[in-house]
Amino acid sequence: MELAQPDMAGVDALIRDRMQSPVAVIPALAEHLIGGSAKRLRPLLTIAAARLSGAQDDSCLKLAAAVEFIHTATLLHDDVVDSSELRRGKVAAHLIWGAPASVLVGDFLFARAFELMVEAGSMQALEILARASRVIAEGEVLQLTRAHDLNLHQDMYLEIIKAKTAELFAAAAEAGAVSAGASPEQCLALRKYGQDLGVAFQLVDDSLDYSGVSKDLGKNPGDDFREGKATLPLLLAVARTRGREDAFWERTINKGDRTDDDFRRARELIIGTGALASTLDAADEYADAAKAALRVLPASPWRDALEGLADFAVSRAA
């Protein structure tokens, strides 16, 4: 997003400044995860929502950096929870510095996020992001307890990704709008935009786990399958092969007895039954809904940019 370039450079400088600590492991580990190829999608939402709402000063930069810190903290904890091997195209931090350091540096970044929010000075934005942090944790725990449930209802799956992914997109946009003094209607519209965009983004992510390659994904394809994670492509394929493949899914997902060949077979079933295409259709619908939510906002280059972002989110899968 050309338009956001100067602001995002400022966010980047803030991120680099606030990940510093006299305890050397902290910036080293943070740099590994935050430094490189991160898309900075969530802080971009905060900046765009704030500028679109007429923000004149730079307090939205602090909120945007806080949003990225919250996101990075959850990534660090997630990778420990899931024992993931790759993240953002690099070896996961816990495999280099150990799980304890990943947990504690996650806590550091989370606390830093709240220090930045205090500096930004909007109690309302703070409330939105504190609530989002809590909802994310609830979503992660819910996913943890329901991960291997082949009968997970689609509604429950959506509830999980709304909490663990879309809530931060929603809060990032809403907090930006709120901090700029936008009207309640405008705040709500930007929140809705962020939430629908977040769902679209996660649906694409879940699809790429069966159709992508590591280079684009920044993580290993098949990770979700190897963790026995009940994502939408899998749930749809399970439903569409009921009576035929029950034993296969039971063994590979519920019992956790999986080989690389099993992943290839799962992928064939997920593509062959149209489960992958249906998931991407759903992602398109959410991206359209996100764009529709923007319509109550005044026309502006920032609004156009957010529209473009919704298209980008689903184009990753094309």
Added chain:
Amino acid sequence: MELAQPDMAGVDALIRDRMQSPVAVIPALAEHLIGGSAKRLRPLLTIAAARLSGAQDDSCLKLAAAVEFIHTATLLHDDVVDSSELRRGKVAAHLIWGAPASVLVGDFLFARAFELMVEAGSMQALEILARASRVIAEGEVLQLTRAHDLNLHQDMYLEIIKAKTAELFAAAAEAGAVSAGASPEQCLALRKYGQDLGVAFQLVDDSLDYSGVSKDLGKNPGDDFREGKATLPLLLAVARTRGREDAFWERTINKGDRTDDDFRRARELIIGTGALASTLDAADEYADAAKAALRVLPASPWRDALEGLADFAVSRAA
């Protein structure tokens, strides 16, 4: 503390209310850790500091509950980091619900703490507790990287316990005072009281690891030794047996090659060299300094109660 009974009942009710979640694992795990025998020392500091400073309303109860949530979140993460087996006299949560759930429920409680602070409505108290949360994480990481260092300087050990333990005591008291509109001098005095009390408390805790029994401790004696943790009793004993026992410490702490007999021998050396007594002397000095810090405050039953708390903190070791 008789005096604080009604307020602390209110804090307890708030804690029980805010640890609820539609995700059932969260209240179950939180109840295990928060429900029972917790001393609630840190929230008590917030209440006493606030009432002593003339707090009329109940917003300090929310801050106090937030302080206990921050503390509990760090305990959950610590026990994962240290692979501890006992906590507050119970099997550590990660051994029942798994490390992933412990990490994520810690995140939940941390986020809830900030939601409670937003409700309490003092941006200044929020700043103090956000900063404390960050300092605690830094202290934990520092301890992690320096844990097995037999040459750890006493000053560095003190820096670690000031960050990982005393900072929350200091912030708990300061936030209570600030939220009640106390003068800067009074806020500073209560912060100093909290910090010195926290150091005394941790020194006693580190001593009890070599002199206590599980029942009083709520954790297994010898845990620090088994983790090769360089605490003050150990560091003093190492220094006082230099030239005689270097190979023993090198093997048991640096190399991590330890038996139960080794723990008994370490305990004998720590007691025999007077390292334990010196640690408890240092704790007494910090408790005295904590009481001295209270002198600038007006005489009141709350001030007396805080004085009594400092005596209690060191009496655990008698």
